Amino acid sequence: MLVVKKFGGSSIADKDHIFNVAARCIEDYEKGNEVIVVLSAMGKTTDGLIAKAHEINPKPSKRELDMLLATGEQISVALLAMAMDALGVPAVSLNAAQVAMRTTSRYGRAKLKRIDTERIRNELDARKIVIVTGFQGINKYDDVTTLGRGGSDTTAVALAAALHADKCEIYTDVDGVYTADPHIVPNARKLTEVSYDEMLEFASLGAKVLHNRSVEMAKKYGVQLVVLSSLTRAEGTVVKEETKVERMLVSGVAADKNVARISVIGVKNEPGIAFKIFNLLARRQINVDIIIQSIGREERKDISFTVAKTDLADAMDLLNENKEMISAQEITNEENVAKISIIGAGMTGNPGVAAKMFEALASAHVNIKMIATSEIRITVLIDEADVNRAMRSVHDAFDLAD
């Protein structure tokens, strides 16, 4: 069996953690499996390097920043190879150029295009554990690129797809996917299985277990993912195609506090205004989530939407600069908001799910500001202060507890 195992920065933060990871990889190897390991940078290394860059240049060139950041994973892979060697198991570390992991040219947010498998295949055939730098690639100029946040997960899934791995294990600091954040909902239950689509909704809603890009790629190439902890022996959650015949209506509840609402008030009620607004934001790489447009009764209408809190200042600047072009009378925003969502492949065609959620929120005295739905998700925008109460109430209402 060929297994890809990905470990994040906190799993390899120091010597003890590195040997723990080495031991777990060797366990698999000694069962006769072929093992590929993908690593992030150790602990807070990446943040430290970014701070160093900003000390030199508050707006460092993205090419040079990628050149700098890529050293973080290279340190990780070399040290893990040394640890495995110390434990008597042959291992080899490879950086993105050595693999090679070919990406698009775009620094800081490159996309994987093509992975050469020959070098890795040769090292596996020589019965070595192959340790690959996550998060990075090289572009057509042979320059170093990075894949952006969640990039190491994407590297792992891409390698699993390219080498037809039997599974791709993503080790994190939680031991699986839960029906809700256990810090907020203490009786949350770990899911043994979740579909790609459900996982995508969990990820996009800030569950922070897996990055969306990696789940999308896993779905596209049919890579079976397992989310589990590097520190416990708990079984983890399998992410794969929907298989269960009967299943839960709702799989879980997710919250996302990295959200802010913007309202563009009194724009002209004519075609093209919404396009102008969202095109502006898209060109600045600002993602927009829930969108609500008031029904235009007269000459003017209002458009409200949510963006990540971290994008709020940028978005407000941009809209204010273009206030005339988008014909807005006023632009307001609200920061103390949050989204909570219920997710479940089983809710399709099951009427009454939304009503049940709204009932649970009402009984907890939570006011709903905006609503958005997809096939397998219902999201509401509420006051940030109400999040924990709302989560618990909804979690109870759908009987998700252990």
Add this chain to the structure above:
Amino acid sequence: MLVVKKFGGSSIADKDHIFNVAARCIEDYEKGNEVIVVLSAMGKTTDGLIAKAHEINPKPSKRELDMLLATGEQISVALLAMAMDALGVPAVSLNAAQVAMRTTSRYGRAKLKRIDTERIRNELDARKIVIVTGFQGINKYDDVTTLGRGGSDTTAVALAAALHADKCEIYTDVDGVYTADPHIVPNARKLTEVSYDEMLEFASLGAKVLHNRSVEMAKKYGVQLVVLSSLTRAEGTVVKEETKVERMLVSGVAADKNVARISVIGVKNEPGIAFKIFNLLARRQINVDIIIQSIGREERKDISFTVAKTDLADAMDLLNENKEMISAQEITNEENVAKISIIGAGMTGNPGVAAKMFEALASAHVNIKMIATSEIRITVLIDEADVNRAMRSVHDAFDLAD
């Protein structure tokens, strides 16, 4: 004019130093010159990485150690490029793979074989300052190698040779080559010019200004070197082919405390014994310097030689393990010794130079333990405690002071 400028770790230890280096490079660039910069790892980065490796594995694989260490220079080059960008000058950093700097396969002590100049040439043509990682290369497996101590000097000279640079400036923490170490001989004088051969003798004797390999390469390819300080505007010392018609008998005095004496006592007085001893040491990569063999009068003779202090323990172990094979009755060693040497292309065919040196030592009550000479050098082994007194006395005897 094309200039290669090499800066060591202490020259780029922090933000202020990095901007100082950036400014000096930009000065050249703005005169219309083409500028290539070669950097070592910042400050004590390499030592820190080695410590990390040893924490994981006391005997790390050399391949993985090179993979780890190479990150040090990559951090340097990215940060300097950011600094130049902050100062408004276009710059691009390149690691060994990007250049590409092709080396032999041997990790930790690789030798440069071939440098592709296309990428660098293109970047220079685009009027960018090109910043290259020193000390490292890639071998035929595309694996990262390092060149060993002094490797960044070698990188700089090799680039200067490959790109036909007009000069190669090596910035260090001293501002040139002196007639003696100014810490020991306060009235030592800076040389404006020194020949490659003299520089080789200075380097091999621990003057620590330039690494031998880089000087040898500079001599082979006729690269004009300049040794100067990154912190002052002093003119530095030019290292080039002998040009002066008349010149000083002796250019300088050098000391080397990293030396120990080993005596192999009572070996059989028959052919092949010396070969056996030195072949043993060579195969373990231990360099031997001064060698003295007693005149074999009867069945037995003694062979004494010096090694680096850092190799003493290894050498003693090896010789004791093979005591019978080399037919030794006893193996002794002495650690508290040092070499001092006078160097000068002018001493060839000038009788009396050695006598003058020995007279100076005698008048300073310094006992001579061993003597070795070359065409342009006379070296004596003395007690380590006598070094400073001996240096000053010899320096005075040859009128080297300012």
